[in-house]
Amino acid sequence: MFEYFKEYFDSKTFFLTLGLVVVGLVSVYSATYDAGAGVIFQRQLMWAGIGLAGMIVAMVLPLKTIHRLSFPAYAAGLVILLILLVVGKTVSGSKSWLGIAGLGGQPSEFAKVATILALAAFLAKSTTIISDPRHLFLSIAIAVVPMALVLTQPDIGTSLVFFALFLPVLYWAGADNFALAAILSPVIVAAGALFGTSFFVASVVISALLLYISRRNRFVAATAFAVTLAVGLSVQFVYERMPAYQQKRIMTFLNPEADPLGSGYNVLQAKVAIGSGGMFGKGYLKGTQTQLNFIPEQWTDFIFCVPGEEFGFLGASLVLIFFGALLLRGITIATVCKNKFASITAIGITAVFATHVLVNIGMSMGLMPVVGIPLPFLSYGGSALLVNMVMAGLLMNFWANRKEY
Amino acid sequence: MSTVVHHEDLGSPARRKVLKFLVVGIIGLLFLRLYQLQMLYNIELGRKSTENTLRAIVREPIRGYMFDRHGQLLVDVGPSYSVTVTPAGFNEHSLSLLSGILSMDSEAIREWIAKGRAYSRFSPTRIKRDIDFKALSALEERLYLLPGVNYQIDSKRYYPTSAHAPHLLGYCKEISDAQLAKLGEYYKLGDLIGSSGLEASYEVMLRGQKGYEFLAVDARGKVIGSFENGQNDILPREGFDLLLSLDAGVQAFAESLMTQYRGAVVAIDPSNGGILALVSKPDFDPSIFSGVTPLEDWIRLTSDTTKPLFNRATMTRYPPGSTYKMVLAAAALEEGIIDENYRITCTGAYRFGNRIFKDLSVHGSTNVVEAIQKSCNVFFYQLIHKVGLEPWAEYGRRFGFGQSTGVDIGEETQGLVPTAEYYDRVYGKGRWTQGYLVSLAVGQGELGVSPLQMAVYAAALSNSGALHQPHAVDAIRNKLTNRVEQFQQRSRPLKLSAKTMNVIREGMRRVVNEQRGTGRAAAIPDVIVAGKTGTAENPHGEGHAWFIGFAPFEEPVIAVVVMLENAGSGGSRAAPIAGLVMERYIHGEIKRYKPKPAIPKPVRSDTITVVTEAYR
Structure with missing residues (x-):
């Protein structure tokens, strides 16, 4: 019995996830301790319970069922995003909350999972040949459509996550280096164009190099480079014709210091909070910066300040180690799975976690621009917690079914 | 896991290594930054951690x-x-x-904390x-x-x-x-x-x-x-600074004239609707609100039965009395029901059904100009039955009654211009008679207007054609651009013929300037004033005294309304105040006698x- 359990139950993923969820609950409690917001903690606790149930369901569902549900889930995700586009309620500047039976739900979180599943299902089809440009374009479309819908909300951060999960998935599925370079270079050049002329020139040189090194056919490489250049040049053209408020939003995204009372001030506070934690931290509920309610909504995007300040380097490192172990576990699961669909999905999930961890923690420590994406398992937010735990449940599922083709 | 064999293109060992390397790189980067912030910069930030907060x-x-x-x-x-x-x-x-x-009180401090x-x-x-x-x-x-x-x-x-x-x-x-x-x-x-x-x-x-x-x-x-x-x-x-249309001198002077009364004065620039003065009495000293308002002052103000906080200029809804007769005259002239030669004989009373409505005196043969001049009630009693309720109400609305003026100083009453629909609702269909109209003809009954609406009306009569939205703020000084930004003022045309306007204005001129005119007390030296008096009967004692007027007659620069609650006749009480306000604005001083000049009061000591x- 125990042997059987050991064979099929992925205790590593399970306990890493649970550990992170507990750190999250402890941190949310501390961050909202003063504001008299016991409500927030209780709600998060309730969602952790729901998340655990979701995790178990995701773990025990037959792999075939999940595979079969991929495209319907993807279609449903698109429909919800479309509905949101029409009748979205605006919460903190973007329309991501859909009022479902009084509970806020963030459809873009759901769409993220659905997109991974649909991409994996498409790439796992025996008829799909990744080196065929038509199939490559189809897979790009699968990722780009929800990404564009999320971008209109406007949620720049989450739409970047779609892009960040797409590349590793293609890479894992066997796309050649040239295809990856051709997808990556327009984005590099577009970003460079927004930062100014010198950045633009540098990004053009970099993408030209990437395309040149990975080229197989000179004509195709030249075409890809032409497309890249066209994208880069049109960015400037589109940007200049945008309404001023949209330009400002993009500028604040790229350069948070331009809005010092907004995100710049948060980063300042977050840096002092984490830095003042020292080796051992100030002790639970004793962080003066954390308890300082000047960081708005610190229990969401800036949650990493809490372990950083109150548990110090030891505590915060432990959180990083947990994340690192979980990410490596995801790659291991993708490697051992015989089922192609499960393997690709595992990489997609790992990529999503990795992007969130890098951007969120990096932002809290002033390494990354302030992008409003939550830290998995730690940040307050019911639907995000549920979806993240479901994704962890999927990893456990793939582990259990790793021998299934 | 080494036993696993994949398709050659899926998750090749090389690619697995690259991804694992990426993960280690990401976590390593974050780890290094964490180390830098918490272990290296901690000497700097750590001082803050034990002593300082931001x-x-x-x-x-x-x-x-x-x-x-x-x-x-x-x-x-x-x-x-x-x-x-x-x-x-x-x-x-x-x-x-x-x-x-x-x-x-220490309890109060504790509560604030x-x-x-x-x-x-x-x-x-x-x-x-x-x-x-x-x-x-x-x-x-x-x-x-x-x-x-x-x-x-x-x-x-x-x-x-x-x-x-x-x-x-x-x-x-x-x-x-x-x-x-x-x-x-x-x-x-x-x-x-x-x-x-x-x-x-x-x-x-x-x-x-x-x-x-x-x-x-x-x-x-x-x-x-x-x-x-x-x-x-x-x-x-x-x-941003507000640049008002108000004239501080006229305002202070008008306030000083009103100290004895409950009521309101509103003066408007007829060329654009700018408010020159707006007085509501009794009032209060606004500086009591500038710091902490002592509770006793607040209680005194709110419990005062004369309601000093209440803005009588925009919020009261009283019948306007005879000052409203020009609306009926305009309706009758404009609809071709009468012309300037139409005459009736006033016998001092008007009989409708079995009721007799009295006039103040016997005016004899009277045309519309004389009816305005002498405020002949009988002329208008009979006229309203020729014009009818709906057209009369329609012309009232045209002059801005029964609706908000859109003034920028906050709360105001819409007033009430009764219609057949209104009477049906209040009394029931068929349960009211044409007799109700007789009171309306002379501005009594259910009709309710605010002094501000009357000022807009007076201004529209004076400038022969445009109803300007009244406003106190002409422009703002934008401190970001340091430019003065003019506000766009709204107005709408009255759409009354010049002939009609001339007849009515002639009547109003005679009110102040001819024998038997009821508003002669509003006359001022060297300038021709036009106006109309009104005395609105009410159940609470003396009538409300009204006067509306404008000057100079040919090219008006000020339109003014005076309303005094329970003060008696408009001609003897309200008209003199209106005259003084117009004189103060036009001449910059009072020529007929030297009143105590309104000197700016020194509020602050020199040190402050x-x-x-x-x-x-």
């Missing part, structure tokens, strides 16, 4: 000023000191000392506004004994002229919990917010934008210094003035 201190912006049409400063700003407490740093033991210095704590333990909250210099110096001396206590400079209103205009200018009050919940974001507990008049309507422009100063503060709440030399600080932005200048 605090954002709100820097209050200077509220916008208000100037009159000649650039005279009407509403000024000066400094006022508020005591603040940061709940986290406050020590209960110093409560009695603090309550002694501020002569404030509790309110502040609910918002944030670490940000200062005001516990008392506008303390005097004695309390301030006492506080400063003992500040070292009072951890968590500090003071900050807020702004406070001063009114440097004797033109009070409290109902027009309005006042600010501390934001209420309900407003705080609704307006959120920008406002904080203890902030002032425009609560009536222009202060409320133009709140967003007047208030400016708060600034923030980032300070390093030690654990006891003592300021160590600015954070990173203040490079992150945000300067407050001054509020110096502080104010420095504060600007």
Whole structure:
């Protein structure tokens, strides 16, 4: 019995996830301790319970069922995003909350999972040949459509996550280096164009190099480079014709210091909070910066300040180690799975976690621009917690079914 | 796992290595940064961790000023000191000392601190506004004994002229919990917010934008210094100034004429609807609201039976009496029901059904001009049955009655112009008679208007054709661009023929300038005045005295309305006040006699003035 359990139950993923969820609950409690917001903690606790149930369901569902549900889930995700586009309620500047039976739900979180599943299902089809440009374009479309819908909300951060999960998935599925370079270079050049002329020139040189090194056919490489250049040049053209408020939003995204009372001030506070934690931290509920309610909504995007300040380097490192172990576990699961669909999905999930961890923690420590994406398992937010735990449940599922083709 | 064999193109070992390397790289990068912040910079940040915290201190912006049409400063700003407490740093033991210095109940202090704590333990909250210099110096001396206590400079209103205009200018009050919940974001507990008049309507422009100063503060709440030399600080932005159409001299003079009365005076520039003066009496001194309003003053104002806080100029709804006769005359002339030669014989009474409606005297053979001049009731009694209720109501609406004027000083009544539909609703279908119309003909009955609406009406009659939306603010001085921005004023044409207007205006001219005119008391030297008197009967004693008028007759520059509650006849009570107000505006002084000049009253002592200048 125990042997059987050991064979099929992925205790590593399970306990890493649970550990992170507990750190999250402890941190949310501390961050909202003063504001008299016991409500927030209780709600998060309730969602952790729901998340655990979701995790178990995701773990025990037959792999075939999940595979079969991929495209319907993807279609449903698109429909919800479309509905949101029409009748979205605006919460903190973007329309991501859909009022479902009084509970806020963030459809873009759901769409993220659905997109991974649909991409994996498409790439796992025996008829799909990744080196065929038509199939490559189809897979790009699968990722780009929800990404564009999320971008209109406007949620720049989450739409970047779609892009960040797409590349590793293609890479894992066997796309050649040239295809990856051709997808990556327009984005590099577009970003460079927004930062100014010198950045633009540098990004053009970099993408030209990437395309040149990975080229197989000179004509195709030249075409890809032409497309890249066209994208880069049109960015400037589109940007200049945008309404001023949209330009400002993009500028604040790229350069948070331009809005010092907004995100710049948060980063300042977050840096002092984490830095003042020292080796051992100030002790639970004793962080003066954390308890300082000047960081708005610190229990969401800036949650990493809490372990950083109150548990110090030891505590915060432990959180990083947990994340690192979980990410490596995801790659291991993708490697051992015989089922192609499960393997690709595992990489997609790992990529999503990795992007969130890098951007969120990096932002809290002033390494990354302030992008409003939550830290998995730690940040307050019911639907995000549920979806993240479901994704962890999927990893456990793939582990259990790793021998299934 | 080494036994697993994949398709050659899926998850090749090389690619697995690359991804694992990426993950290790990401976590490693974050780890290094964490190490750098917590272990290396910790010497710098660690000092802050045990001693200092970073605090954002709100820097209050200077509220916008208000100037009159000649650039005279009407509403000024000066400094006022508020005591603040940061709940986290406050020590209960110093409560009695603090309550002694501020002569404030310690329970009340505790309550404010509790309110502040609910918002944030670490940000200062005001516990008392506008303390005097004695309390301030006492506080400063003992500040070292009072951890968590500090003071900050807020702004406070001063009114440097004797033109009070409290109902027009309005006042600010501390934001209420309900407003705080609704307006959120920008406002904080203890902030002032425009609560009536222009202060409320133009709140967003007047208030400016708060600034923030980032300070390093030690654990006891003592300021160590600015954070990173203040490079992150945000300067407050001054509020925009309001440039009013008001004439401070005329306003002050009109207020002085009204001290004996309950009622209102409204004067308007007929060329654009700018309010030159707006008086509502009894009134109050707006400076009692500029600092902390003592509770007893507030109770006195709100419990006063004469309602000094009530804006009679825009909020009262009284019948206008005979001043409304020009509406009926306009309807009859314009619809071709009568012309200027149409005459009736006034026998001093009018019989409708079995009721007799009396006139004040026997006017004999009367045409429409004479009927306005002598205010002949019989002429209009019979006329309303020829015109009918609906056309009469329609012309009333055309002059702006029964609807909001859209004035920018806040609350106003729409008034009431009764229609058949209204009577059906109130009395029931078929349960009212044409007899009801007889009162309406002379501006009595259910008809209700505000003095402001009457001023708009008088202005429209004077300029022969345009109904301008009344307004107190002509322009703002935008402190961001430092440019004066003119407000677009709205108006609509009356669509009355020149012939009709000339007949009515001739009647109004005769009211003031001919024998048997009822408003001769409004006449002023060297200028031809036109007008109309009214006395609205009411069940509460003497009639309400009305006068509407404008001058000079040919090219009017001012239209004025005077309404006096229960003061008697419009011709003898209201007309003289209207005449004086128009004379003061046109001549800049009173020629017929020398009244005590309205000198700007010195509100501030010289020492405070110096502080104010420095504060600007």
